[in-house]
Amino acid sequence: MADIKMLTEKATQIRKDxxxxxxxxxxxxxxxxxxxxxxxxxLYFNEMNVDPKNPKMxxxxxxxxxxxxxxxxxxxxxxxxxxxxxxxxxxxRKFGSPLQGHPDMKxxxxxxxxxxSLGQGLSVANGMALSAKLDDxxxxxxxxxxxxxxxxxxxxxxxxxxxxxxxDNVCAFLDSNNLQIDGNVDKVMGVEPLDEKWRAFGWNVIVxxxxxxxxxxxxxxxxxxxxxxxxxxxxxxxxxxxxSFMENVCGFHGVAPTSEETDKALEELSHVECCNN
Amino acid sequence: xxxxATRQAYGEALAELGRINKDVVVLEADLSKSTKTAIFQSxxxxxxxxxxxxxxxxxxxxxxxxxxxxxxxxxxxxMFAAGRGFEQIRNTIAYPKLNVKIAxxxxxxxxxxxxxxxxxxxxxxLMRSIPGMVVLCPADAEETRQMVFAAAEYDGPVYxxxxxxxxxxxxxxxxxxxxxxxxxxxxxxxxxxIAATGMLVHEAxxxxxxxEAEGISVRVINVSTxxxxxxxxxxxxxxxxxxxxxxxxxxxxxxxxxxISEFLGETHPTLIKKLGIYDQFGQSGTGNQLLDEYGLRAKxxxxxxxxxx
Numbered sequence: 001m002a003d004i005k006m007l008t009e010k011a012t013q014i015r016k017d018x019x020x021x022x023x024x025x026x027x028x029x030x031x032x033x034x035x036x037x038x039x040x041x042x043l044y045f046n047e048m049n050v051d052p053k054n055p056k057m058x059x060x061x062x063x064x065x066x067x068x069x070x071x072x073x074x075x076x077x078x079x080x081x082x083x084x085x086x087x088x089x090x091x092x093r094k095f096g097s098p099l100q101g102h103p104d105m106k107x108x109x110x111x112x113x114x115x116x117s118l119g120q121g122l123s124v125a126n127g128m129a130l131s132a133k134l135d136d137x138x139x140x141x142x143x144x145x146x147x148x149x150x151x152x153x154x155x156x157x158x159x160x161x162x163x164x165x166x167x168d169n170v171c172a173f174l175d176s177n178n179l180q181i182d183g184n185v186d187k188v189m190g191v192e193p194l195d196e197k198w199r200a201f202g203w204n205v206i207v208x209x210x211x212x213x214x215x216x217x218x219x220x221x222x223x224x225x226x227x228x229x230x231x232x233x234x235x236x237x238x239x240x241x242x243x244s245f246m247e248n249v250c251g252f253h254g255v256a257p258t259s260e261e262t263d264k265a266l267e268e269l270s271h272v273e274c275c276n277n
Numbered sequence: 278x279x280x281x282a283t284r285q286a287y288g289e290a291l292a293e294l295g296r297i298n299k300d301v302v303v304l305e306a307d308l309s310k311s312t313k314t315a316i317f318q319s320x321x322x323x324x325x326x327x328x329x330x331x332x333x334x335x336x337x338x339x340x341x342x343x344x345x346x347x348x349x350x351x352x353x354x355x356m357f358a359a360g361r362g363f364e365q366i367r368n369t370i371a372y373p374k375l376n377v378k379i380a381x382x383x384x385x386x387x388x389x390x391x392x393x394x395x396x397x398x399x400x401x402x403l404m405r406s407i408p409g410m411v412v413l414c415p416a417d418a419e420e421t422r423q424m425v426f427a428a429a430e431y432d433g434p435v436y437x438x439x440x441x442x443x444x445x446x447x448x449x450x451x452x453x454x455x456x457x458x459x460x461x462x463x464x465x466x467x468x469x470x471i472a473a474t475g476m477l478v479h480e481a482x483x484x485x486x487x488x489e490a491e492g493i494s495v496r497v498i499n500v501s502t503x504x505x506x507x508x509x510x511x512x513x514x515x516x517x518x519x520x521x522x523x524x525x526x527x528x529x530x531x532x533x534x535x536x537i538s539e540f541l542g543e544t545h546p547t548l549i550k551k552l553g554i555y556d557q558f559g560q561s562g563t564g565n566q567l568l569d570e571y572g573l574r575a576k577x578x579x580x581x582x583x584x585x586x
Contacts, residue, residue: 058346105344105373113344114373120337120365127341127349130326134302135345154365157334165326 003046004213010080011041012272015242017076017089019269023262025093028101031252033073035177035210035237036144042216043142044077052082055109059139062112062128066121067146067175068102069254074111075099083110119152121145122172126158129167129230140224143172148180151189156201162230163202170230171223174198175210177239179250198232210235243268279446283439283476284382286418288313290425291350291380295321298429302342304328304351306335311441312352312382332357336365336379343375348429351377355384355438359400371407371434378428379404380437384414385475385526386554386571387442387564396559396567402531404436405504411435411457412504414525414533416478419448420501423455431457438475440526442564445479447499460507462514466496469582470514473524474500474533477552481524483575488582495582506536508544515541520548522581526573529553550581 014037022028044050048061065074072092079086084098091097098107102116113124125143132139149155162170174194182188191197198205204226208215216235223231239253240246243265246257257265295301295317305327309315318325328334332353339349351358358381359366370377386396404412413428413435415421421439428435435457453461463478464485473481478499485495496518498510514521521541523534534551541547554571568574 062344113340114369117364117368120333120369123334123337123365124341124344124369126334127338127343128345129341130338131302131342131345131347134323154331154333154337157328157331158337161328161331161334161338164329 007041007045007213008272010045011037012269013080014041014073014076016266016269017079018072019243019257019262019265021072021075021089021092022256023259024090026256027093028072028256029069029254030072030246030257031179031239031249032067032146032175032177033070034241034243034246035239036070036073036175037241038211038213039144039173039175039216039235040073040077042213042220044081046217047220048142049139052110055083059137061139062125062141064113064121064125064141064143065103065115066143067118067149068115071101071103074103078110118146118149119154122155122158122162125170125172126161126165126167129170130165132169133167140169140171143170145172145174147174147176147178147185147191147194148188150174150191150194159198159201159203166228167230168227171220172230172232174232174234175237176234177237179239179248179253181253183250194234198234202229204229204231205234206231207234208236210237211241242272279449280443281418281446282441282443283415283418283421284313284441286421287380287382287425287439288316290422291317292320294425294429295324298348300346300348301429302326302347302349304335304339304349306330306332306353306357308353314352332361333365336362337369339377340369340375343377349377350380352380352382354395355381355397355400356395359397359403359436363403367407371410374409374433376432378435378437380439382439383441384438385440386559386567387440387476387526389441389564389567390561392561393558398528398554398559399531400438401503401527402535405531405536409433410504411502413437413457413502414474415439415501416475416499417444417447417449419446419453420455424501427455427457440476442476444476447478447482455501458502458505458507460502460510461499462496462510463499464495464497466494467517468494468519468586470496470498470518470521471524471578471582472498472500472511472514472521472533472537474503475526477524477526477573480573480575481578484578484582487575487579493582493586500533503533503536506540508540511537511540512544515545515547520550520585522550522552522578524552524573524578527553529555548585550585552577552581
């Protein structure tokens with residue numbers, strides 16, 4: 001349970017950083033960053049074998065943020081992990097900053113692949129995982145996709161490739177918050193039944209509450225134990241999670257909170273910390 | 278003179294490269310017999326990955342390999358590599374400057390019978406516009422072989438275009454050494470420069486013979502690196518000959534003719550006449566019929582030179 005208390009604190013810090021940095025840059029994607037904060041927190045602070053002092057370590061686990069617009073959640077996690085000075089978070093999306101609007105591996109240590117145009121990340125994860133198998137290395141590859149993102153056809157090309165090559169060193173998370181820019185995912189272009197789809201494509205599928213650390217950690221353990229198939233963790237999440245007035249509000253997909261809203265958000269998040277202490 | 282398709286040379290060179298460089302992996306999208314990566318596959322099955330008919334996946338998977346230190350060659354037809362894979366190449370290979378060699382075969386109209394849908398005459402233009410992309414188009418089998426090795430040595434994205442049709446040898450049994458960014462002056466001359474790429478280098482040499490017999494002094498340059506363009510060699514040709522004729526099995530928009538025009542427009546305005554595909558799609562026919570139909574033969578080069586003398 002100590003782990004979960006720590007992870008809650010990390011996720012709360014990540015959420016604070018997300019709203020603060022997006023407010024400061026007056027641009028960015030808060031909704032889908034907040035929905036993924038617990039998953040990313042579990043990956044960086046409990047699961048992945050990475051070393052911020054040696055970001056290019058050959059045998060490190062990899063993370064592919066396929067939904068690249070959720071860059072703030074990755075940046076906040078990397079700063080918290082110690083890849084760079086957290087002061088840098090204030091430069092998000094600013095001219096000259098290594099914290100580009102979407103993750104740029106050439107500019108920021110800890111970013112394993114540049115992402116941004118949706119639908120390509122799972123293929124990249126497969127390439128990394130195939131390379132690990134070829135060289136008999138034990139590192140694992142984690143990918144985070146959005147539920148709107150799976151409308152991209154390439155996702156299903158990659159789904160076939162991962163299953164065909166039995167990539168059990170790939171574990172993907174689907175941040176299933178049921179919102180995309182134009183509205184509810186099921187209204188814009190239905191993607192359900194997601195579990196049956198991934199299963200039919202040859203994946204081991206686990207459905208969890210994406211804000212429950214016990215379930216996230218359980219899924220990670222189950223994915224590691226499962227051999228011969230890649231694992232898709234369908235994480236039911238809430239867009240804007242953790243900030244009452246942002247939750248399930250489509251408008252906060254790509255709109256920065258005002259400074260008033262940010263103050264209110266930080267105030268709410270300070271209670272989360274307090275309750276878990 | 279012997280002939281060989283550059284795609285055949287590509288497949289053979291890949292296997293040769295695979296023997297000395299264990300980091301080489303080859304990715305394929307269900308065309309391994311046509312792209313000739315099957316030659317590599319038969320020797321190194323564990324390093325050959327077929328993703329099926331899925332070109333977007335092909336490119337981004339190759340990018341994933343490259344992040345782990347592999348030299349990834351990704352092959353399919355030029356139409357599907359540069360066309361369908363464009364954004365994957367731009368954003369996931371070139372933007373992070375990953376070590377992926379996009380090596381499509383079946384470029385140009387000489388693909389033949391499959392028709393206009395399969396005849397890529399825009400690929401060099403698309404690839405040339407991507408920041409940092411190296412664009413190569415070999416004149417013959419030997420140059421293809423050397424390009425495969427040079428591309429593997431080079432750290433970053435490369436587009437290496439090859440063709441389906443048998444191509445006359447230019448460099449067999451010579452001491453030619455290909456270098457990325459260096460054009461090869463095959464023949465000196467003072468009246469006109471013929472700058473050609475791909476299988477049209479052979480046509481350019483044939484045209485030069487005819488023209489020389491008629492007293493016209495012709496310089497022939499094989500511009501096998503379309504990007505980065507060999508500026509000094511092109512500038513010298515512009516200064517030392519009266520005009521330039523460019524020859525390519527590609528659209529006259531954005532390929533070799535486009536590249537030379539852009540460069541000389543800013544450095545040494547020169548009359549440039551282009552042989553290539555003029556804003557149209559191809560059609561079915563044999564490769565040789567199509568080269569005749571679209572005016573990509575030695576006799577067409579001769580006519581173009583004479584018109585402008």
